[in-house]
Every structure is written in C-alpha cells, then in structure tokens.
Amino acid sequence: MAAPELEARGIVKRYGALLANDRVDLFVERGEIHAVMGENGAGKSTLMSVLYGLQQPDEGRVLLRGEAVHFRSALDAIASGMGMVHQAFKLFSSFSVWENIVYGAEPRRGAFIDRRAARRNVAELAARHRLAVDPDAIVGKLSVGVRQRVEILKALYREAKILILDEPTAVLTPQERNGLFDVMRHLAAEGRTILFVTHKLHEVMAITDRVTVLRDGRVVERMKTSETTAREIVQAMTGRSVSLKVDKAPARPGAAALEAIDLTIASPGGRPLVDRVALTVRAGEIVGLAGVAGNGQSELVEALVGLRRLDGGKVLVGGIDATDADVAGRRAAGIAYIPEDRASVGSALAASAADNLAMGFHRSPLLARRGLIDAGAMAKRARALIAKFGIKIAGEQAPVGSLSGGNLQKVVVARELSHEAPTLLAEQPTRGVDVGATEFIHNQLVAERDAGRAVLLVSAELSEILALSDRILVMYEGRILADVPQAEADEYRLGLLMAGRAPEAA
C-alpha cells in the first residue's frame, strides 16, 4: 500500500505545563475528506498549526507522501503543496479578487505584474473548480460565502494538494454550506486531500470519509464515517454519553414579556441597520431569531437591552414602555442578557469569579447594604453558583480569564439566569462551546421557558434554533422576513429566508 498523503507521527506540543498535543498520530489518505474533531481545547488547532508549519512540534514528525518534512513556517508548507483556509479570512478587503489570489505569486512581465495573465489565470481556475467569482470584484463587497471561495482559490492557485479547512461552515447559510460541500467533493475527486476541522456532527456525517477524534490532546478514536454514528463520535469526543436531542414539552405561552414596536436603528450612510422591526416574546416560549451574521441581529439585541439608542420605535418590557430606560433600567424592568461576546462584554477576564458573578446584583440587597458590598455574601453566592452550574475553576477568587470557553460561558449563563428575570435574551449562547456545555446550556434555556420565562434566542446555528425554538423569526438586512412556527420550520426553508428570499418563494 502506498504511503499516506499526509502523516503525523507522535506529535507532542507543550505550552508551559499544558500538553496540547500528546503523541498524536494522524494518517490521511490521498483524495479523502478527513474530519478532525474534538471539543474546545482538545488540541485540533494546535495540530493544524503544526501541520501547516505555524508551530514547531516539541517531538514527533510530519511526513508528506512518506517523506519526512520540516516546515519552519507556513511558506515552507505552501511550497510543499499545503493550503489552509482559516476561520478568520486573511484577505485584503480593499483589493480585487484576482489581486488577492495572485498576491505573493504574481505572474510577471519584467518588473511589472502581468495583470492580463493574472486575471485570466484566476478566471480559468475559478471555472475549472466551479467556484463562481468575478475576478474584478472588490473583496470587501463580497458576501462571506464568496470570500471563502476566494480563500480556497488562493490555495488552489498555489497548487495546494492538501487543504486544511478550519471550521469553514461557521459563517455560512445552509445553501452556501451545501455549495462548499460540492466544491469539497469535487476537489477530493480530483485527488486532492482535505482536512476538515469542525465540531458539527451532521456535517462530518454528510461529507467526510474518515474521522480522527481528539480529546485532551490525544487521539482517542479513528473511524470510517460510513461505519460510525454521530452518537459514537460524541461519546469519543466527550468521553461520555451526551444527549443530542433537546427534550421539551409543547410551549404554553402567556402574556407578552418583551415587545419591540417599529424598532429602527439608522446607519450613518444608507440602509438602516434595523428597519421597523416588530417582535413579541411571550412568557413561557422560546423565540428563535435566525439570520446570517451581520443582518442586524446584534444591533437589535443591543437596542432591546438598552446598550444602543433607538432612532425610532419602542421597547416594552413586561408591558411597560422602557424605551427611555438605560441598561440598569431595563434590567430592573426584567431583562437578563447573555451577550454574544462573553470575553469582551459578558465578563471581566482579569477580575475574579466572585466579581464577575456579582455584576448586576451589586446594588441589590442580596449583596449590598447602604452602598457597602458584603464581601462574604458575594463569595458565598459565587461558590453556590459555581457548584450549581458545575463551573470548573480553582475557587471563587480566581480570575475567570484562565477558564475555557465553555466554563467562561457557564459563568455568564449562571449569573444571568440567577437574576430570574422574566425575560432572557440569549445571544449565540453556545458559540465556541463544547458539546457537553452546549447540552447543559440548552437544557437550562428550556428549563427557563418551562419556569414561565420569555426567552429570545439569537443564533447563527440553525440546528440550535430548530432544536430549541417554539417560534422562529428570520432576520435579513435589518428586517424580520418571516415568523415561522417550529412545526413548519426546516433547514431548507429557513436557509432560503436567511439568504433574503421572500416567504412566498420559500
């Protein structure tokens, strides 16, 4: 049998005391789509960095087609036929597509770039791989899905035989994702090899040939996708059995807890960021707000919680006009809020867990009396929440900056749920959170609903919206395009709406 296309043997990578990769072996055959899975901190990114030459392993070696290679930088890796599409694209947004693609490997004519040849090469390449892009378009004006195609073309232009795709679907609509999958299959059929880093199970089941699962820096399982199940993969990732389905009874909606009426947020130039949005979230229901990132969801949520001024319309909390109330006023009126960005909005990384868990309660009689903070009560409450939510932290005085994504999110969730506010806004509550913590957070949200609270769930993750919501709103270019009951919602229909297709067409 021929040597594998790409092979890692006994890769060890330490960061201080932490063993990020512990004797990792990886075998990838030519022409296969190979998934690398694992929870946050399992060592996927470290392994990819080593393969792509961004990090040097402490031990072990990388082999290409049976020959040992030593990449000192990504340039070496590219020269050997590797390409990587990062989660955050590395493109010049003010340059055109062809300029981005040929950058660093421009066809020349004397001292000048041969623009005509460059443009032609790019157009040919795009046509051959069925990656439709206009070579002259300015990258900054393209949608995320098209930008990703540019990234892939950039790698193909450099004749990459092995492509590493790091969480490539996180920013795509289902339709764009299916397009990407077609491209991936086509590339694999051509004999290119694809390493697919993800933690989305259904995608792994849909497209990959084989799966390597990492846990705590070690390879715990190597499987053929056709011979395994999603459940087995999750068990390998988490080391335990995790429920993939969210069990919930039908909703029993009550009175309106949160309402927006004609809510508008102007933008300095052009179309409003949020355009006359009306929405109602009732007690005892979870309303999902779906949409591709950047269609006004963040701005809408900021306006609902009081972090952003409205340019028109009203916000009602518990039936009372709270339009003029600031954040403290809205919180007092009954809003709790799990923000999208837990690290830069939802917590103070340098501060202790006790300080973090107290925010928003620091003026309540629970923790403060006549302007004085009761440090004892604060610590006691923090310990109780840490225990109740199973937050893995050294103690309540330890800073939260050292916690993993899932644990930090539990700190935020614990604090906001302990408000027991009638309305909860949960924005991307499980982004970057591992499977175990996701399951926990989902169950908490359903429990909130069942306790009679109103939950507005904002998520770019359609599976999350579909699993949890009783009703689904789809937002596109600042407007709410549709209000779909859960029973009538499926990925296809929501995907069309997310791409801006009117409900009639859907």
Add this chain to the structure above:
Amino acid sequence: MSATPQPGAGALRGRLRPPPAAIAILFATLIGGALVLASGANPLEAYAQIFYGALAWDNLPNTLNWATPLVGMTLAAAIPLRGGMINLGGDGQMIIGALAAAVIPLYLPGPGPLVAAAALIGAAIAAGLYAALAAWGETRHGIPMLISSLLLSYPAVGIASYVVRFPLRDTTTGLPQTALVPEGARLMTLSGPLNVGLLLIAAIALVVLFVDRRTVAGYELRMRGTNARFAGYGGVRLEAQAMRVMFASGAIAGLVGAIIVLGSQFRFIDDVLLTPSYTWSGLMAALLANGEPAGAILAGLFFAALQTGGFAMQRETSVPRVLTIVLQSIVILFLAVRHGAGKRER
C-alpha cells in the same frame, strides 16, 4: 477553539517571578550607582545620604511634609486610573483649589477654623467641578478626556497667574502673590513643618481605600477599569460615573492646592505650586500601581522619600539631586518594560 495554554503558563511564571517593583528598584539603584561612579563620586555615600536624608528621625518630618501633597496628587491620579481613565489636569485643578483657598479667607468673615474649613471645601468643590468639565466634554461631546483634562490645565494656570498679578495682587509687596491669609484661617501646625494637612490627606487616603475595597461605587469603578464594556453591560451608568470620579479626583487635587496655601505659604504665589511637579510624580506613582490605591500610596511615599533624600544628598555630597529623578525614571521604565513584555506574550 484552540488549546489556551498562555494563562496557565503565565500564572506559573507569575508565581516564580520575584516582585517586579523590587527588581525595578534594584536595577535603578545599580544603574544610578554606575552613573554616580562615572561622575567620580562615591555611590555608596550618595545612597547613604539619600537614605539618611529621607528616613532619619530628624528628617522624617521633612519627608512627610513632602509626601503630603505628593500622596494627595497620587490619589487624585489613582482614582480615575482605577476605572481606566486618566486625569492629566492635576496642575490646573491644584491651582484652582489653591486660588480658591487663598481668596475665600480674604473675603469671608468669621471664626478662623470655620473660615479654613470653608476655604478647603470651596477649593475642593471648585477644582472638582473643573475636573468634571473634562468628563462632561468626553461623555457629551466625545472629546477624549486624556486630552481635555490636560488642555484645561493651561487656562487655569494662566488665569490664576493673571489674577495674582492684577486684580488680587498684594500691593504691599509688589510680587505676583495674593495678600496673606489671616492667621486664624491657617492650618494648625502639628510639629516642625507639619500641619493638619498631613492628617487630612491621610484621612482621605483611608477613605479612598475603604471606598475601593468595600463599597458599591468602588466595585463599579474596579469593574470599569478591568472591562468598561462589561460594566456598561451590567448596568453601571458609565457617563455619570465618569463625572463623579473626575469630580472626586479634581476635588482631591484642589485640596492639595488648598493645603499648600493654608498650611505652608499662607498666600497664593504664582508659579510656586507647580515647580515641585507633584502632579507628575503622583501620576507616575499611580501608574506604577495601575490605580490600585494601596500600591499607589506606597509608591507615592517612596517617591517622596527619594526626592527628600535627594535634597539631603545634594547638600552633603557633590552629587546633584537630579540623580533621584533619574532613579525614579529608571524604576518606572523598568516596570513599564515588564508590563509591555507580559502583554506581548499573551
């Protein structure tokens, strides 16, 4: 998504690392010693004189007298810094406080102690409002406080200078200074150069420490300092907080000016208040501790001792007191380097 090893590794290094302030002082001492040696004097003797000049029993009152305004200005800088804000306008606020304290007793009749109290309170309020102006400019008009607080200093200094040269000039002396404050309104002397102002600043230091550690306001300010967006998200009213904090900071700066006028000079003399640059030494002390009040107060005391010792060294040896300023600067540089290096590793 990736393994996040840095914090753990950083914590480990943090435990193994000796306290940076001590290292910075050690390095400064060595470099300063080398400088003294190169200039042909005896570094050990110079340091001995600094030490003796600052901390010998007889000299301690001088050090405390120097420390009173310096620690006061340290607190004025540390309070906003604790919340991630910087007040560069200490000079102007101090001048406004000093002028208010020099003028109020000239026109306000009544028993001395009451007049003194009124002068102190008036100085604090005037300077506090002036400082809050910078915060108002930022929250309402988007003028960065770093710039406006500094720029507001110059008109304050200029107007005070005009006032003591023309309308309020003490015509009996012909110098640019106000008339003497009545004796009853002066701050009571404790012993030697020390007056009640020392106790006042000590009391304020205790209040600042208490507010920082035990109160809701202190918690909100600390959280703003670690992450202002988090504080805003949690319901802290950031704009009102900025105004309050700058008022408190300016009020303390104003009190420092008032204490100098009512405690040692008994009149407002143009230029004299700014020469020792208490504002900048105080700001550096506050920066050393990143606004944490206990550390800032210690740093302020350290700088006061260093500067007082410098005068003694200049008197007793051939080494000029500018050496102590050099030492102070090296300490700060070293600490800044450590902070910067730590950040890059993250």
